[in-house]
Amino acid sequence: MLININNLQKCLRVDKKKILRAARVVLQEEKECGPGCINICFTDKRLIRKLNNKFLGVDSPTDVLAFCLSRNKKKEGLLAEIAVCAEAAVENAGIFGTKKEDELILYVIHGILHVLGFDDHTKKQKLLMRKKEKEYVNRQSKGRRH
DSSP: OEEEEEEOOSSSOOOHHHHHHHHHHHHHHTTOOSSEEEEEEEEOHHHHHHHHHHHHOOOSOOSEEEEEOOSOHHHHOEEEEEEEEHHHHHHHHHHHTOOHHHHHHHHHHHHHHHHTTOOOSSHHHHHHHHHHHHHHHHHHHTTOOO
16 A cells, blocks of 8 residues: 655644554554555645635535545555645644644544544444544554554
């Protein structure tokens, strides 16, 4: 699986090695190790607001947008685009008392889970998503590798 990282913001330093490690752990644990490509782009609020408006019709910034572009994952592999707002990570870290880097990794993990088919619309879905996010973020913040 090819994972591309693009940093289009200056608000927060992006540790590409940590991001790649976090992404790979989620993909391995969720048994998505076949061919494919995930593009992860770190943005500012202005750009993510523009993307949110263009693709989802919501004229406000958000923390993460995730799009699975695969028509047939078994045939062509996973193709996905994930946009992560670094400014949201900085703000939310202050609100929730977390590390900025952990917030950033949380958004990447959240986006990957979405493109793998996990959702958070119902209470049951949200509980599963939060459980998985917490598990993967905790692995990263403790520096454990799998």
